[in-house]
């Protein structure tokens with residue numbers, strides 16, 4: 163195993179320091195084939211074989227592990243130029259994330275993934291619309307991604323705007339997509355955009371409704387989920403703690 167890690171490190175396939183910290187247990191516990199693939203995939207863009215060998219549940223677990231690395235300041239040291247080169251002729255992302263426009267929620271960073279590993283669609287309030295649905299259908303049905311993740315976050319300005327009934331150009335129509343979450347949010351206390359916990363409660367329901375919307379409006383994605391080919395799941399990202407909590 164030592165020899166293997168040395169070869170991988172010497173070849174540049176993995177970063178030795180990262181390998182030793184992230185998978186230090188290999189000295190006494192041999193790595194499983196999956197761990198080996200993951201170790202390799204951490205430093206390189208996912209290959210088709212690596213992506214296809216993972217189940218949807220395993221992809222979700224890798225996203226969770228990536229978020230843990232992000233929070234623990236143990237992010238993988240990546241050679242982005244090498245990833246750029248290796249992915250230029252093809253991409254095999256394992257997941258598609260529908261996230262918010264918010265500058266503080268960059269999915270690649272908070273999940274510690276590299277170039278070519280995930281599709282990311284971002285729109286204020288992580289709302290589901292036809293173009294996002296088409297993008298997610300491409301990601302899963304054409305490209306082979308295994309997970310659809312709707313990622314909401316705390317202190318979301320779009321959610322606050324929906325609560326406040328903001329009217330502003332094209333934003334008005336976007337906020338209308340969030341508003342169904344407001345009456346469906348069960349909350350005891352001040353229901354205002356100034357109440358952070360209320361805003362977060364609405365954002366959470368907005369994620370749950372987004373998942374239902376995806377299934378309702380995309381027979382393609384719903385069918386893939388029913389066959390077990392993909393997982394459709396949601397999560398909330400906490401701006402303060404960096405924690406991604408899966409909600410469904």
Ligand SMILES: [Zn+2]
Nearest residue numbers: 262264318319
């Ligand atoms: Zn937001």
